[in-house]
Amino acid sequence: MSDEPVPARPIVDLKSFTPARVALGRSGASLPTKxxxxxxxxxxxARDAVxxxxxxxxxxAGLRALGLGATEVHSRAADRADYLRRPDLGRQLDAASAATLEKTVAAPGQLAIVIGDGLSAAAVHAHAAGLLQRLLQRLGEGDAVALGHVVVASGARVALGDEIGAILGARMVLMLIGERPGLSAPDSLGAYLTFAPKPGLTDAERNCVSNIHKAGxxxxxxxxKIAWLVREGLARQVTGVALKDESADRAPRRIGTAVPE
Incomplete structure (x- = not known):
């Protein structure tokens, strides 16, 4: 081993690798003003986003410009304060919304898409339409995925997609939702995929693609990634811990292809 000392790199170099708050300096026992x-x-x-x-x-209206019709629904959370205090209400449709969806069921399709406000409506406003435009192109390539209903949900938690998907009879549900804001990303969007959605499922039965925003x-x-997981999940008939994201390594199976025992 060489006895030469390793050159020290100043901590300020970290600023070029991360948006995290490092090497901020100090003024006495506190931070500098800036x-x-x-x-x-x-x-x-972050508070405003919530x-x-x-x-x-x-x-x-923006979805209509992409050629998508959408049904508007609400959770059982009566208002934002109710939503923040009672996460359980954000996981359940109100009675009127459930009845509306039941009336719209026709051909369910392979994939239902739910767009919910979650903990950052700002993220949904900023990124949902742009992401969907690219995603629709991906889903239409090759072995195209049959898109079913699109639903826009207010007062939504991730699990609200399970009830919506079950009512619509979708094989898989994709929930696009505003993630909990961070101090460096108040507008981060998350995408959650669940095969055979139904009320009562846990996060272990979903796949998540998160941190979707301009700096992420x-x-x-x-x-x-989402299109890969959709196709692979439909082919294997699973999502969650049973489905690893290997989109960087290989192409997905054709939908409907049986998985060897």
């Missing part, structure tokens, strides 16, 4: 103000602004943006109003009609996972890469 980093402190930056932190306060990021915290305010409490922002969800523009479901505007989102539906881009639309093209996210759409590629």
């Amino acid at each position: 980093p402190l103000l930056d932190f306060t602004l990021a915290h305010a943006r 409490h922002a109003a969800f523009d479901a009609p505007g989102l539906i 996972l881009g639309y093209d890469e996210a759409a590629f």
Whole structure:
């Protein structure tokens, strides 16, 4: 082994590798003014994202421009305060919404798409339409996936997609939802995939593609991963811990191809 000392790299070099708050400096026992103000602004943006109003009609109009019709539904959370205090209500449809979906059931299709506000309506407003545009292109390639209903849900938690998918009779449900805001990403979108959706499933039975935003996972890469998981999940008839994301290693099976015992 060489006895030469390893050159020390200043901690400020970390700033070129991460958006995390490192090497902020200090002023006495506190932060300098600018980093402190930056932190306060990021915290305010995260809080605003959680409490922002969800523009479901505007989102539906944007989906219409992509050639998609959508049904608007609501969870049992009466308002935002109710939603934040009672996560369980965000996992259940209100009675009127369930009745509306039951009336729309015709040909269920292989994949139902649910777009929910979650904990960041800002993320949905910013990224849902752009991601869907790329995803629809991916799903239409080769062995095309039969798209069923598109639903826009207010007051939604991830598991609300399970009840919606079950009512619609979809083989798989894709939930696009605003993720819990962080201090560096108040507008991060998540995508959750569940095969054979029904109420009562756990997160172990879903796949997640997260951190979709301008400084995170881009639309093209996210759409590629989601489309791969959709096709592979439909072919294997599983999602969750039984389905590993190997999209970087190989092509998905053809949908309907039996998995060897």
